[in-house]
Amino acid sequence: MTTTTPQAVLAPTRARTAADSPTARRRQGFQHGGWFVAPFLVLFALFVIWPLLRGVYLSLTDANISGDGAGFVGLDNYREALHDQLMWDALGHSAYFTLLVVPCITVLALLLALLAHHIERGKWLWRLCFFIPFLLPSTVAGNLWQWLFNPGTGMVNYLFGLDTPWLTGTSYAMLAVVITTLWWTVGFSFLLYLAALQNIPAHLYEAAELDGANVWHRMVHITLPMLRNITGLVIALQILASLQVFDQAVVMQDFGPGPEGSTRTFVQYTLEEGFTSYRVGYASAISIIFFVIIAAVALARMWLLRNREEDAR
Amino acid sequence: MTADTAQAPVKSRTRKPWSPSQVVLTLIGVAVSAVFLAPLAWALFTSLKSETEAVEVPAHWLPEDWTGQAWKALFATGNITDWFVNSLVVSICVTVVVLLVSALAGYGFARTEFRGKAFLMGTVMAGLMVSPAVLGVPLFTTVQQMGMVDTYWGMILPQCAPAAMVYILYKFFQGIPKELEEAAFIDGAGRWRVFFTIIVPLSRPSLSAVGIFTFIASWNNFLWPYMVTNNPDLMTMPNGIATVMNSYGIQWAQLMAGGLMAGLPLIVVFVFFQRQIVSGVAHTGLAGQ
Numbered sequence: 001m002t003t004t005t006p007q008a009v010l011a012p013t014r015a016r017t018a019a020d021s022p023t024a025r026r027r028q029g030f031q032h033g034g035w036f037v038a039p040f041l042v043l044f045a046l047f048v049i050w051p052l053l054r055g056v057y058l059s060l061t062d063a064n065i066s067g068d069g070a071g072f073v074g075l076d077n078y079r080e081a082l083h084d085q086l087m088w089d090a091l092g093h094s095a096y097f098t099l100l101v102v103p104c105i106t107v108l109a110l111l112l113a114l115l116a117h118h119i120e121r122g123k124w125l126w127r128l129c130f131f132i133p134f135l136l137p138s139t140v141a142g143n144l145w146q147w148l149f150n151p152g153t154g155m156v157n158y159l160f161g162l163d164t165p166w167l168t169g170t171s172y173a174m175l176a177v178v179i180t181t182l183w184w185t186v187g188f189s190f191l192l193y194l195a196a197l198q199n200i201p202a203h204l205y206e207a208a209e210l211d212g213a214n215v216w217h218r219m220v221h222i223t224l225p226m227l228r229n230i231t232g233l234v235i236a237l238q239i240l241a242s243l244q245v246f247d248q249a250v251v252m253q254d255f256g257p258g259p260e261g262s263t264r265t266f267v268q269y270t271l272e273e274g275f276t277s278y279r280v281g282y283a284s285a286i287s288i289i290f291f292v293i294i295a296a297v298a299l300a301r302m303w304l305l306r307n308r309e310e311d312a313r
Numbered sequence: 314m315t316a317d318t319a320q321a322p323v324k325s326r327t328r329k330p331w332s333p334s335q336v337v338l339t340l341i342g343v344a345v346s347a348v349f350l351a352p353l354a355w356a357l358f359t360s361l362k363s364e365t366e367a368v369e370v371p372a373h374w375l376p377e378d379w380t381g382q383a384w385k386a387l388f389a390t391g392n393i394t395d396w397f398v399n400s401l402v403v404s405i406c407v408t409v410v411v412l413l414v415s416a417l418a419g420y421g422f423a424r425t426e427f428r429g430k431a432f433l434m435g436t437v438m439a440g441l442m443v444s445p446a447v448l449g450v451p452l453f454t455t456v457q458q459m460g461m462v463d464t465y466w467g468m469i470l471p472q473c474a475p476a477a478m479v480y481i482l483y484k485f486f487q488g489i490p491k492e493l494e495e496a497a498f499i500d501g502a503g504r505w506r507v508f509f510t511i512i513v514p515l516s517r518p519s520l521s522a523v524g525i526f527t528f529i530a531s532w533n534n535f536l537w538p539y540m541v542t543n544n545p546d547l548m549t550m551p552n553g554i555a556t557v558m559n560s561y562g563i564q565w566a567q568l569m570a571g572g573l574m575a576g577l578p579l580i581v582v583f584v585f586f587q588r589q590i591v592s593g594v595a596h597t598g599l600a601g602q
Contacts, residue, residue, distance in 0.1 A: 033421050033425030033426055033427035033430065034421075034427045034428075035421075036417045036418065036420055036421025036425055036504075036508075037417065037418040037421035037422060037427075037433065039413070039414045039417060039418070040414040040415060040417065040418035040474065040479060041418070041433065043410075043414060043470065043473050043474040044436075044437065044440060044474040044476070046455075046459075046470070046474075047452065047455070047456075047470060047471040047473070047474045048440045048443050048474050048476070049436070049440070050455055051443075051448050051451040051452040051454075051455045052443055052448060052451070054451045054454065054455055055448050055450070055451030058450075058451055058454065063454075112345070115338065115341060115342055115345065116342070118338055119335065119338045119339055119342050120335055121335075121339065122339075124587060124588070125346070126342050126346065127587055127591065128583065128584065128587065129345075129346035129349050129350060130345075130346070130349055131583065131587075132349065132350070132353065132580060132583075133349065133352075133353075134529075135529065135533075135576055135579040135580050135583055136533070136572070136575070136576040136579075137532070137533040137535060137550060137551035137554070137572075137575050137576065138533060138535050138551065139535050139551040139552070139554050139555045139572075139575075140551070140554060140571075140572035140573075140575050140576055143554070143555075143568055143569075143572055144352055144353075144355075144356050144569070144572060145352065147355075147356075147359070147565055147568075147569070148352060148355065152368075152370045153367070153368050153369070153370055153372050153565075154372060155351075155355055155372050155374075158371055158372045183349070183352065191590070191591065191594055192594060194591060194594075195591055195592075195594035195595035196595075198591070198595050199595050240441075240442070244444060244446035244447060246446055246536055247535045247536060251555060267446045267447075267449065267536075270449060270450055271449060271450070271540070273450075274449070274450035274453070275450075275453075275540070280450055280454060283450040284450055284451050287447065287448050287449070287450055287451060290447055291442065291443065291447050291448060294442045294447055295439070295442050298441070298442050
């Protein structure tokens, strides 16, 4: 920047005075800020907001798959949903899956991360081993474990000398999906924990060591408290992902609902209603119910977090 | 143990000798890794068996007859190369678009002012709860209305509005010291120039983490392509593999070969980029700082 010409000297001053007036600043700000977020907002409006609004509208109609000739039926779909045992069952299966997966994955990911963090040699190898399953498509993970759980030809029963009907027993089918999910997805949370462990400042441990804290003390008084934020994030992400479980469950049951419908999850039920029974209106209504449940869970988490932050103050 | 002390000092990069606790931890690590890798080894060995041997009872690990017939059959009967190319096109497009729009939006929300910003940011946060899984049917009818069913556009664009990535980058951009930008503003640089010459280079680790996770998610996305296309020529790897199962009956050896093919590209990417991935996650604020 050469500052020899008078214009160049004046320019910044002029810019500053113009920017000082609030309206000018806002206008200029809109020009820039608005354009930065605009491309995303267009996509977001088309593929998130509009489908959501459309879903609300469709849920009040008896639309079929083409969406044509839909008659307005008011709240009939919602009334029907309240008495739909299959919907409540599907919701129950998704909730049961979530209750089993979330605590297991959180603890498992933490243990794996601590292990990989504390072994001094071959760090890349442990990262690779624990993360590899997450790199497989869900259909592949599902097929692989369907194969492993196969009663006659599969490895699970053979290795452990069991005779368990993993895929065909009503009380085992969902358990098989849970085990598959743990193996397949724990790597992601493991990586989050590993990154968080690396972010803990080393001087905390050095100071504790000088004070004579042993391994256990350091774990309880430094590591675990420093991981509290990431644990909250892992749990939140896992709850949202687990409630939306679909892929593994259908793949392991050859796109069916499982023995006596025991692995039919909420997402699967909406898609069945929408694409198999062609009841788009009804499918939209239960999708909206599902959206409200997810939103309630997310808001409850935010509310709990806010309370905790206020307690901390 | 003695090997360490015998090593030339140049070669040993500040290596500590094996302590008893390290020996124990490493052994645990080996055992846990074996559990994690066993299913993959099982898939690999199955893919090298003949179809009849694959379903023999009782199951056994190693093929008695090593054969590549499942791999050959996979390429001969399926559209596997098409699916591979489709996956590549879809995932690369999604990754490029997501990186571009979410970096711009994250920066816009973090550092610029405009009317309605708070409201729009709140809407985007609410969008975190909407996914094809939650509102699949209305999303499908929307895409249908736009005439994008069974097209690349229909597969790509709905994956390109991830509120989560905007939020992650928004958090990261907020953490960049304002002074870095202000110096450039005083020198006369505009917003766009500051963004591309200062912010983007500073954000490389975060952007690569976001890009890699977007790529993984898109490559492995099953539900959306499953809904939006029935055309075997347009399917992506995960969907194609799922149809191998349906249309030919269960051919386990072939299925395992296909599964390994679908997983391989990402495994290769991860092997090369894992250091960047972990440091990227640590930088993004994904790690909850």
